[in-house]
Amino acid sequence: MEFSKPVRAALWMSxxxxxxxxxxxxxxxLSAELxxxxxxxxxxxxxxFLISALISYQGLHLMKTQHLMRHGLRNIAHYAGQYGWFYGLAYIxxxxxxxxxxxxxxxxxxxAFFLLGEKLSLARIIAxxxxxxxxxxxxxxTSEGLNPAAFAVLAGAVGYAFSYIQTKALSATDAPLTILFYMTLxxxxxxxxxxxxxxxxxxxxMLPWIVLVGVTAMSAHYCMTRAFKLADATVVVPMDFLRLPLIMCVGYLLYQESVDIWVLVGAAVMFSGNLINVRAEQKKLKLSPNHKKAS
Known part of the structure; x- marks a missing residue:
């Protein structure tokens, strides 16, 4: 039975x-020991090991790039983002x-505004x-400042953002597997x-957790990439927001973490701004001459 593209996108997002x-x-x-x-x-x-196996299967030409410096900048920022994210997992x-x-x-x-010269539209300002x-x-x-672990995750989010900007530039010339190969290497x-x-x-x-953290790091981004190829961001982004209530349930069941209503409300406010911006970008894309020609 053949599923429609939105259904397949939902399955990949799952x-x-x-x-x-x-x-x-x-x-x-892992943070309990390492x-x-x-x-x-x-x-x-x-x-x-995972990416090398994929490249060996799909072709060694994917190891070639003309932008080693940009890959380096991307991966310094991405590593900083990961460090802040995993550090925060141990303390908050x-x-x-x-x-x-x-x-x-x-x-x-x-x-994007400061480095790429992209305009800050009204939707982006609202977001x-x-x-x-x-x-x-x-x-x-509070008057005592931010929780250091929360600040580390926030700094990590900034690192992720800078790496996404570099990824956007690299994706014009390098295949996704090429970007992932240089990321791991x-x-x-x-x-x-x-x-x-x-x-x-x-x-x-700890060995099963080590294997799981390595495999899921690759599978998460692969699944999300496949979802974006099958459906608009207006379909994918709301599903990504489900990570928060789901991880709240996981935290409660596994670690007896209390449910902080302010975390949920704050994330909902951020999500609404993100969704407004995504819808505006989709509308602008549909009105562009290139999109009309392609359709």
């Missing part, structure tokens, strides 16, 4: 949601980590305002150097 949740739980479990750089090192080792609730991560579109829009408002609801900073020494200086063998109980 795979992405499961992967993101499994990766978060794996990171939390430092963040150890986790990222083992994650990269598994990633290198799973829901807070995911909610703060949802600020990434805000920083991406700002980087920025609502994004920052939702962030303040989630963090609720370049980030391997980032985690290896501090891990070797402070080496710690993981216990046997």
């Amino acid at each position: 795979g992405a949601l499961l992967s993101f949740m499994a990766m978060a739980v794996s990171g939390r479990e 430092e963040t750089y150890h986790i990222l090192f083992f994650r990269s080792v598994i990633g290198v 609730s799973l829901a807070e980590v995911i909610a703060i991560e949802f600020t990434t579109p805000v920083w991406t829009a700002l980087f 920025l305002v609502l994004g920052l408002t939702g962030l303040l609801m989630i963090l609720r900073p 370049m980030q391997l020494p980032f985690g290896m150097i501090p891990s070797v200086l402070d080496w710690q063998w993981p216990s046997w109980e």
Whole structure:
């Protein structure tokens, strides 16, 4: 039986949601025994094997690139984003980590404005305002400042945003597998150097979590990419928001984490701004001459 494209996109997004949740739980479990750089090192080792196998199957030409410098910049920022994300998993609730991560579109829009010269449309300005408002609801900073772990996740979201800008530029010339190959290859020494200086063998109980965090890191992005190819962002983005209530349930069931209503409200405010911007971009795309010609 052949499913429609929106249904297939929903199925791929279900795979992405499961992967993101499994990766978060794996990171939390591993943080009980390993430092963040150890986790990222083992994650990269598994990633290198997985991507190398895929490239061997699809063609070694995918290893070629003319933009090593841009790949380097992208991966420094992406590693910083991952470091903040996994560091936060050890100290704050799973829901807070995911909610703060949802600020990434805000920083991406700002980087696009300052680095790429993209215009700040009314929809983007609304998304920025609502994004920052939702962030303040989630963090609720006091006179003592921000929780260091929450600040690390926030800094990680900024790192992710900068890496997305570089990915956008690289995607014009390099295949997705090429970008993933250099991501795993370049980030391997980032985690290896501090891990070797402070080496710690993981216990046997940690090995399944190490494999899971490496596999889900790849499967999450692969599933999301397939979903975006099958359906508009207006279909995919709302499903991505389901990560928050789902991870709240996981945090409650596995770690007895309380449900913070302000985290949910703040994330909903950010999501509404993001959805307004996505709908505006989709409408602009449909009205463009190139889109009309293609249709």
